[in-house]
Amino acid sequence: MDKVDTLPLGERVVAELRHSILSGEVAPGAILPETELAARLGVSRGPVRDALNVLAREGLIDSRPNRRARVAVLGLRDIEEIYSLRRSLETLAAQRATGNVTDADLGRMRKILREMDSALGRQDVVKVSHLDASFHDCIYEASRHDRLYRAWSDIRSQVTLFLVSRNTAAATSREIVIGEHEALLEALTARNADLLVRLTDEHLLGAYERLRDSMILSSRAGA
Known part of the structure; x- marks a missing residue:
């Protein structure tokens, strides 16, 4: 993750959240609350929301209207x-x-x-x-x-x-x-x-x- 620190803010948030999922640090099915993630990463909720949208397009997150984002569970x-x-x-x-x-x-x-x-x-x-x-x-x-x-x-x-x-x-x-x-x-x-x-x-x-x-x-x- 050393290279992540040199990325622009939005890309850094995406990279850190992606790493958390793909390393198993965040388990499949786990809820990803924007406020808590923003506090942990030291950013506002905007970059976190954008990052979750990117990861949803990648298929790593299950994100639906009016529901909290969750880590995808492979069936x-x-x-x-x-x-x-x-x-x-x-x-x-x-x-x-x-x-x-x-x-x-x-x-x-x-x-x-x-x-x-x-x-x-x-x-x-x-x-x-x-x-x-x-x-x-x-x-x-x-x-x-x-x-x-x-x-x-x-x-x-x-x-x-x-x-x-x-x-x-x-x-x-x-x-x-x-x-x-x-x-x-x-x-x-x-x-x-x-x-x-x-x-x-x-x-x-x-x-x-x-x-x-x-x-x-x-x-x-x-x-």
Whole structure:
């Protein structure tokens, strides 16, 4: 969060509230009272209200007329929609990235993988989730497709929330977290589009199925 302090006020409030949600500091379903948030952040209610509107558009907040804003709670339909939309975007990104990726892109991805491995060793699943999203940022950037990257940016916060939820709720391992990303990186390094698209499809499906199955089991246990 060090970089947040240098942002303009409105962007800083958005960044701090987004971080609170995506770090798990504020739980899903929690009410977000404007007055209390403004006091905590040391700002007026106006920037907080604007920030809540931004986060509502990102899908992180459930905000309805005449109701207090709450942190979004992902349901089965939500995760299926996030998965299916991301799958469409990312397979296109994978196809294009193999023809446009640079050594600098690959270097950034290797660095992120090392950081993911370190975070996994510390069992910092929130950090792992954010680095996971950053790794996939690189694939979209390597596609050199501005509109595709903007479409990814529109759902990135929800995808990160998906990843945090998955890594918190579902069993995982180094083979899954690191091994699958290493395989993606190897296919991209080899500029093998068919292999990268297939591995991307399998990677995203596995993440979706693990979270879906965990949510189903949890709902049955609570019934």
